[in-house]
Amino acid sequence: MALLDTYGLTATYGDFQALFGVDITLGEAETIAIIGANGAGKTTLMRSISGVLRNAPGMVQFNGRDIGALAADEIMAQGVAMVPEGRKLFPSLSVEENLLIGTYGRRVSGHWSLGSVYDLFPILKDRRHSPGTALSGGQQQMVAIGRALMSNPRVLLCDEISLGLAPVVIKDIYKAVPAIKAAGASLIVVEQDIGQAMAVADRVYCMMEGRVTLTGAPDALSRDAIHDAYFGAGQ
Amino acid sequence: MIWVDTVAQGILLGGLYALFAAGLSLVFGIMRLVNLAHGDLIVVGAYLILLLVTLLGLPPFLAALVAMPLMFALGWGLQKFLLNRTLGDDILPPLLVTFGLSIVFQNALLEGFSADSQRLPTDALTTASVAIGPLNLGVMPLLTFASAVAVIVGLNQLFYRTSLGRAFRATSDDPVTASLMGIKPASIFATATGIALIIVTIAALYLGLRANFDPNIGPARLIYAFEAVIIGGLGSLWGTLLGGIIIGVAQTVGAAINPEWQILAGHLAFLAVLLVRPRGLFPRAND
Numbered sequence: 001m002a003l004l005d006t007y008g009l010t011a012t013y014g015d016f017q018a019l020f021g022v023d024i025t026l027g028e029a030e031t032i033a034i035i036g037a038n039g040a041g042k043t044t045l046m047r048s049i050s051g052v053l054r055n056a057p058g059m060v061q062f063n064g065r066d067i068g069a070l071a072a073d074e075i076m077a078q079g080v081a082m083v084p085e086g087r088k089l090f091p092s093l094s095v096e097e098n099l100l101i102g103t104y105g106r107r108v109s110g111h112w113s114l115g116s117v118y119d120l121f122p123i124l125k126d127r128r129h130s131p132g133t134a135l136s137g138g139q140q141q142m143v144a145i146g147r148a149l150m151s152n153p154r155v156l157l158c159d160e161i162s163l164g165l166a167p168v169v170i171k172d173i174y175k176a177v178p179a180i181k182a183a184g185a186s187l188i189v190v191e192q193d194i195g196q197a198m199a200v201a202d203r204v205y206c207m208m209e210g211r212v213t214l215t216g217a218p219d220a221l222s223r224d225a226i227h228d229a230y231f232g233a234g235q
Numbered sequence: 236m237i238w239v240d241t242v243a244q245g246i247l248l249g250g251l252y253a254l255f256a257a258g259l260s261l262v263f264g265i266m267r268l269v270n271l272a273h274g275d276l277i278v279v280g281a282y283l284i285l286l287l288v289t290l291l292g293l294p295p296f297l298a299a300l301v302a303m304p305l306m307f308a309l310g311w312g313l314q315k316f317l318l319n320r321t322l323g324d325d326i327l328p329p330l331l332v333t334f335g336l337s338i339v340f341q342n343a344l345l346e347g348f349s350a351d352s353q354r355l356p357t358d359a360l361t362t363a364s365v366a367i368g369p370l371n372l373g374v375m376p377l378l379t380f381a382s383a384v385a386v387i388v389g390l391n392q393l394f395y396r397t398s399l400g401r402a403f404r405a406t407s408d409d410p411v412t413a414s415l416m417g418i419k420p421a422s423i424f425a426t427a428t429g430i431a432l433i434i435v436t437i438a439a440l441y442l443g444l445r446a447n448f449d450p451n452i453g454p455a456r457l458i459y460a461f462e463a464v465i466i467g468g469l470g471s472l473w474g475t476l477l478g479g480i481i482i483g484v485a486q487t488v489g490a491a492i493n494p495e496w497q498i499l500a501g502h503l504a505f506l507a508v509l510l511v512r513p514r515g516l517f518p519r520a521n522d
Contacts, residue, residue: 052411052415071419073416073417073419077417082415090405092408093404097401097404101401101405102417104417
């Protein structure tokens with residue numbers, strides 16, 4: 001049974017329609033990657049699933065429940081956590097406080113705690129009293145991932161976690177993915193780096209202009225098919 | 236010697252202004268909301284304490300304790316059901332709505348209590364004084380100042396030592412990302428205004444014990460509070476205390492030179508600080 005589904009998901013910013021009936025499915029213990037050029041609607045899709053953009057009821061199902069019309073904090077409480085694009089650490093909070101905010105107002109049980117997040121990203125323990133925004137880009141990304149993990153989510157939405165980072169740092173960040181999966185989370189990873197997405201995902205969705213143009217397992221998709229789905233046929 | 240005494244009185248008066256201002260500073264610091272009804276809420280608090288004193292026969296300090304949860308509920312409800320709807324990119328709606336609230340509170344108080352000035356019942360404590368070295372300081376001003384320091388210390392502890400404080404700071408930084416962390420910004424804002432009205436109740440207690448009050452004095456308290464907040468730097472709690480002290484000292488020194496200059500001197504000190512440090516003495520780095 002699918003853990004998370006979207007059904008004909010649409011999203012608009014004022015008069016501008018950004019998503020046109022997007023259907024995606026995430027299975028238990030699965031990792032899917034959403035790829036696409038700038039403006040394809042990847043981030044809008046993440047914002048819709050996480051509740052930052054409010055949807056009509058029935059468009060998003062999680063664990064058999066309709067979460068389409070819920071607010072972001074309610075969706076998070078259900079077990080869907082997000083690592084937002086641009087990391088969005090809280091500048092007034094230290095590294096450790098940024099991590100702890102992921103557990104605000106609830107008792108969470110599961111693998112992830114301050115200790116296990118520090119085990120995953122040991123550098124954060126040394127910098128735990130620094131302001132979150134004083135860290136390097138890669139370390140900030142580790143805090144953003146750790147902050148989302150602290151709620152022990154069943155689904156982790158990762159929006160452009162490699163954006164603006166050096167290749168060696170991206171590699172370090174992606175090294176954490178197996179541990180995150182082993183702890184029981186399914187992942188939706190939005191990536192512009194197609195190679196990285198192919199390496200990490202069980203299935204890939206390619207988006208263009210607010211629609212899914214291609215889907216399949218990475219090894220079943222030809223280079224040409226991805227090129228066409230990414231840029232449009234004949235480009 | 237008289238100048239030392241004047242400055243000491245001014246510092247203690249600053250405690251009262253800091254109490255007026257702390258709630259305003261808290262609310263502005265978290266949600267960038269300028270509550271123009273803040274002064275009137277202090278007056279509402281004073282009348283509520285007066286009501287509890289007269290109806291239940293409670294001493295003023297106990298009446299203030301009873302009033303605190305009621306004022307918290309008033310603040311929580313105001314924020315949750317009214318002021319949250321005014322928050323957004325446009326700063327005008329909250330200003331207009333709180334300005335309207337100010338008029339509503341003033342007229343409701345006039346209707347309920349008339350325009351006669353009132354005072355909370357005083358006892359020996361109100362007029363007692365203690366000699367500290369060569370200075371003779373009133374117990375009530377000392378208590379006011381100590382309460383202001385306690386409020387600022389308490390708020391700092393709340394902000395930096397509790398999970399609610401973390402949520403306050405996170406929501407203040409970025410309410411959308413805070414909601415992704417499971418925080419409800421609307422509830423956080425309501426709780427913050429509730430806490431601000433607990434501080435308002437403390438301010439109201441000392442206002443009512445130290446001077447007469449009537450339904451129309453709110454706006455002037457708002458101006459003192461506002462000046463203290465601006466001098467200190469928007470959103471800085473210790474800055475707010477210092478802002479209150481600067482206005483208090485300016486007023487007592489002004490009054491010592493010429494009694495007519497008391498209020499004017501406070502405003503001039505405010506303008507002087509604004510000229511030299513337009514963002515206040517301790518501005519927040521990320522504003």
